[in-house]
Structure formats: C-alpha cells, structure tokens
Amino acid sequence: MLPDVEPGPDPAKVPADDPAGTPAPAARPAGKRRRFGWGFRLAVAWLVLVAGAALLADLLPIPHYDATLSGEPRSGPAFGHPFGTDALGRDILSRIVHGARVSLGVGLGAVLIGLLLGAPFGLVAGYYRGVVDRIIMTANDIVLAFPALVFALAVVAFAGAGVRNVLIVLGVLGAPAWVRLVRSVTMAYAQREFVTAARALGAKGGTVMRREIAPNVVLPALSYAFVIMAVVVVAEGSLAFLGLSVQAPTPTWGGMINEGRSNLDDAPHIVLVPSLVMFCTVLAFNLVGDRLQELTTIRHSGLEPRRARKKAAVTVDEPAAPERKGPAPLLEAVDVRTGFHTPYGLVRAVDGVSFTLERGRTLAIVGESGSGKSQLIRSVLGLLPPAGVERGGRVYLDGEDLTAKSPEQMRGILGTRMAAVFQDPMTALNPVRTVGAQVTEPLRVHRGMDRKEAYATAERLLASVGIPEPRRVLRGYPHQLSGGMRQRITIAMALSCDPEILFADEPTTALDVTVQKQIMRLLHDQRERRDMAMVLVSHDLAMVADWADEVIVMYAGRVVEHGPAAELFAAPRMRYTEALLKAAPDLTAPSHTRLEVIDGRPPNLVAPPAGCRFHPRCPFARERCAAEAPPLVNEGSRAYACWYPAEPVTVTEPAGPAVSTADGTDDAARSHQDHPAVSAGPVDVEGNIKDGR
Ligand SMILES: Nc1ncnc2c1ncn2[C@@H]1O[C@H](COP(=O)(O)OP(=O)(O)OP(=O)(O)O)[C@@H](O)[C@H]1O
Incomplete structure (x- = not known):
C-alpha cells in the first residue's frame, strides 16, 4: 500500500555497449513530433477537473459535505444530488469533492516530503558513488525493508490519526524510492560530457550537482511524482478505510467506501461512486506519469559496472619523480596507468603511458577506437570517475606533481591552467x-x-x-x-x-x-595567439597531419609509436602505425579503390595478448612477437615498440593513402602534401619536410 514502486531509469540494467555512458533522448523517427495521445489528454483533463473541484469546493453551488438530510437518505442520482446521497442523506458529490482535497493534498504533501528527504541523498550517492553510495544505499534498503504498514500503524497509534501524521508517514516511507530514482538519473548524467566539461572548468562537486545535474533530474522526477501520487492516493484511501486517516466529519474517499459498506445491498452507489472516482484518479496519475517518463527516457549505457568489486579509487606503484637537468617541460606524464573494475575484470584502459609536451606545441594522440586515447587525457586532467578506478603514474604541470594535489587544488588548476573541449x-x-x-x-x-x-x-x-x-x-x-x-x-x-594547455578530445568528430x-x-x-600547448585526440589522421607537431600512436592502452608528426606520417616504423595509415581513406585515389583494413579487432583490455599486443593482427609477426613485449625504443626524435619495424624510408613519390579534407580552399592543398603517408604529393622527408601551415 505504500510507495515502494520501482523508480524509472536504472542504468545498471542496461547493455554494455556504450562505455561513454552517454544518456541521450529516446530515439524518435526523424521529423515525427512527439504525440501525447488521447489517453494522456483525457487523464490530464480528469486530473484538472478533480483538482479544480477540490480547490474551489467551497465556492461550488453544492450542499455542505456534512449537511445531513440534504436529500432522501440512500437515494440514487437525482436533480440536486447528481451522485445521490449517503445513509445520512448527505450529498455524495459534495463529499467526493471535499474528499479530493484530502486525497490530493496528502498525495502532494507526501511527494514533496519524500522528494525533499530523498533527492539530496540520491544526488550525493549517484554523483560520488563508492563508499558514500554504499552507505546511503544500505541505509535506504534498510528503510525500504521495514514493514510499511506496521510503521504506519505504530505512528498513528502513537501520534494519533489525522492528516498531518498520515502525510508524514507516507512522505517518509516514500523517501527511499526518491533516493533510488534521483541516484539512477544522477549516475546516468554524471558521466555526460557537459558534467565532465564543468568539472574540467574546475566546478566543485556541489556546484556540479546543483547546476548541471539537478535541473536534468527535474523532468524524470516530475514524471515519477505523478506515479507516486497514484500510490499515495491508494495508500491514503487504505488508511482511511481502516479509520487511520482524517477523522469524521471530514470526508475522505477511503472513509466514504468504508461507511458505505453496510449499504452495499440497497444503495451500492454509496460505495461505487467514491471507488470509481478513486480508480479514475489513480489511473490518470499513472497514465500521465508513464507518458512523461517515456518522453524523458534516457538511453542507458553499460558504463556502470553492475558490481564494481573494488569501488574506491587507488593509486599504486608510483614512479619516482623524474631527474631533470634543465627546466621542467610544461606537461609531463610518467607511466600513467588507468584501470576500470568491471564484472569481467580490470579493464586496463591506459597502461604505462609517458610523454612530455612543451608550450606552443600540439601533440596528437591517435589510435583505433578503444585504444585508450580519451582515458589517457581524462587521467591527465584528473577527470576519471570517482569510484571503480585504479590509477597510477604521475603527471607534472610545469614540474608540479598534479597527482599529489587534493581535489580542491585540482579544481583550481582545471579551467585556469588546463582546459578541455x-x-x-x-x-x-x-x-x-x-x-x-x-x-x-x-x-x-x-x-x-x-x-x-x-x-x-x-x-x-x-x-x-x-x-x-x-x-x-x-x-x-x-x-x-x-x-x-x-x-x-x-x-x-x-x-x-x-x-x-588545451585538451581537445575529438573536437570535430561531431x-x-x-x-x-x-x-x-x-x-x-x-593556440598560437595565446602561446598555449594543445593535446588533440583524433581518429582523423589527415587532420592530425595538418595540425599536429608531434604524434603519439596508442594501441591497447599503450604507446606504440611517438615522434614528430611529419616524420611519423612519412615513414612509420611500428607496424600498427603503418597499418593505421594504410587504412586511412584516400579521397584523391581513383574511385572504387579498395581500402586496406586492419584484420581482426582490438584486444580485450581485461586480458590483452602476451608479447606485442598487436601481434595477432600483424602480418609481420614472428615467434618473438608473441613471446616478448617489445620495449618503446628511442631512435633520434622518434620512439617505437616493434621487434620487426618497417624500414626507415626516404619518400620521393606518393607513399600511401591520401586523406584529404579538401573543401576547395587553400588549406586543401596545404599540409597533406607535407606528409606523404597521408598525401598524394611527392615529398622528401630527409630533413626537408616543410611546415606548410
Ligand atoms: N568507465 C569505464 N568502465 C570500464 N571500461 C571503460 C570505462 N571507460 C572506458 N573504458 C574502456 O577503456 C578503453 C579505452 O577507452 P577510451 O575511451 O579511452 O578509448 P578511445 O581510444 O578514446 O576510443 P574512442 O576513440 O572510441 O573514443 C575501452 O576499452 C573502453 O571500453
């Protein structure tokens, strides 16, 4: 009888197909407007009628609800008494209208109490997760497990029957359901990009919850409020039926049904009318709530591990601070490692990545989908989910260790010294x-x-x-x-x-x-005007060739090649880089040219292959590749991890697929020609690669 209905969205129940966890509006055929349907309209009309009558009850030209013998007792519908009279000759319409005040008033009050009590806990649990979430949800489950009827009876017996006590009981018992609803919506929004963007600008947790998440909880909460209203109307009716709600002479729908029981044989309308009104009202609340929920449905993702085995974030095996002779680089990442606890094991999204970046330079990070590019920059920015993550390594900004900073100190750096798009x-x-x-x-x-x-x-x-x-x-x-x-x-x-430093995570993909x-x-x-550095994550090799100074190629969470963009595109050494460049579409190639593809799929990051992680897909792999992981070896300004690398080449003629973003402007002819592996033009890379920007 009490409001323990299942709240709408629950991201934990959804398929694991979207690691970004991006909630999005429910799919809708293009061009089709959302329709509310006649059922919804009828339901709204009914609720407006009942609520309007309840509000204006004292002004309506109907007898007083307690005026006995205002008509013949137990008489059916007649002029002056459209719903008939009860056993004391009181007008049933008047009693229904005044009873609506109690039912709707208790419903509204209980919803507000439940929301005010439950929503803050739901927001905090869904946003912070981890131990905070566990404590709140355990307490919540205990409250939910408490026998509601026993609680209601105890409160009413102790504090007395009456509208105030009924309202408090129903409100408090409804709060755990609000905690669940608000938590699940918050969880779904906590990983959305605008929330990450707000965090990247240094906003505090409270501000993010209040400004970014709470407004988005309003619509799901509104739809849920209608469903809860239906539950509370039934619950209040049941308490009234037991004589535990508002006391006579104030009419309530449950009380009217109770009073009419003894007249069921000779005057069934005394029970039927309030039952029907209650039925229609409950149905209308449910219909409106369901329809609103459909309109606010979130497409859930598998982001949230069903049960993260270790929820607290931990930092392990920290590398020692690097020894420096000269000034520290603007940004330095040392052995950055990030793993996500999932039901299938630890997903090693970033596995020992190191790099440096100087002011005025653009570093691009490329690699297939799932290679760890985004998680690398989120790790550097300290924007990983607060729980279920294992992290390691160090990040230095101008020599300052960011990984040693408190969340408060990091917020001061995000948005001001490091920002993200x-x-x-x-x-x-x-x-x-x-x-x-x-x-x-x-x-x-x-x-x-x-x-x-x-x-x-x-x-x-x-x-x-x-x-x-x-x-x-x-x-x-x-x-x-x-x-x-x-x-x-x-x-x-x-x-x-x-x-x-500006971090741009696929800023043009959409x-x-x-x-x-x-x-x-x-x-x-x-970047030039402000003398910033830029970290650019992209799938688009042509774009990277155009704008980046240095490139990191990632595969299965690791760096497999790193070097100046022009050299790396002209003559890739690591076989994966080579394959990636060959797989890039060439808009200048003759039509119907077959695209080369990289056979197989990127590995499962819970259990990546031994040795070189690319070896199962590499046409050049030999025994050693499966047995030993190749180290990242330096060769001049470049580094690559491959036992059998491609030969260093001097490219004097078209060397691979061209990738063009040509749009007819002068840019089109510009920089692809500087990078033979992604261009169609002849280039001499032996120290003669000009910066075409
Ligand atoms: N919260 C998470 N829980 C579990 N695994 C995750 C989580 N976030 C990311 N991953 C996994 O980490 C790996 C690296 O993800 P990442 O988003 O960094 O890839 P990416 O190279 O940026 O891919 P894309 O180009 O498609 O964005 C992927 O296998 C991804 O499924």
Missing part, C-alpha cells in the same frame, strides 16, 4: 541552461568577475571565436545553435581563463567537414 558540443553544453549562464560561469568562479563584467567579457570571448551577434547568442540556449557554433562556444568557455576545418583553424590560431 570535448567531442560533441551538444552534450558538452547543458541543454537546460542559457549559453550566457554557462560561458560566464568560469569567469565568475575563477576570475571573480561580477555578473555584468562576466557578460561583457563573455561577449568579447564569443566574438573572438567567430560568433556573430554574441549578445543574442548569450541569451539563447544551446539547441538554438548549429553544431559549429556550439563547438565555438565550448572553445570560448575553455579559453576563458587563459589556460596553458561536425561536418567544412566546419571541422574552421574549428581546427580556430583552435590552432588560438
């Missing part, structure tokens, strides 16, 4: 907040600007990243802008506090080709 500008921006609110936030938080100053600066920032009419754009919402414009906004946000080029040029120009 993510793949999909739609998901990187919070859809329920204005562009202005989002762009001004880092300015207010990190640069201490007041609202007016922050808006004026935001306007200039937007103009600097090429947004026309910035003032108008600031007033709008992300969905009113094109993909390219949205990405310009996220770039403006990332640049707002003049970071020293955009069309011509916009891709504009965005890359914008990023490059800003």
